[in-house]
Amino acid sequence: MPKRVFVSFDYDYDKTLKDFLIGQAKNPDSPFEIHDWSIKEASPDWKDKARARIRASDVVVVICGDHTDKAVGVAIELTIAQEEGIDYFLLNGYTGRTGKKPTTAKGSDKVYKWTWDNLKALVGGSR
Helix, strand or coil, rough: EEEEEEEECCCCCCCHHHHHHHHHHCHHHHHHHHCCCCCCCCCCHHHHHHHHHHHHEEEEEEECCCCCHHCCHHHHHHHHHHHHHHHHEECCCCCCCCCCCCCCCCCCCCCECCCHHHHHHHHHHCC
């Protein structure tokens, strides 16, 4: 059974990267599925909605781009994953550049290279 993945990303800068990840989830050998649970509109209860969606996931993939360290929503979603004990990992969004970690990432959190083989292994728990 494929793992359910919640994708955390900087909506202002990295939406295309999230779309790429959704595309990869459709590969025939994909060990994960992504439901587009992005919260597009800020609302008073968005954190509650995010928490419910993260709780319903097996793993959270945090896409790290050039501005992720300034993305408040990503930092909050990562905190929620940590509080809920949901497995997560940081994925480098751009080849040739090092994605910035969210402010709530642990010092020991590594930003992993985004390749298909890496992604399958990371979703499977290899870290």
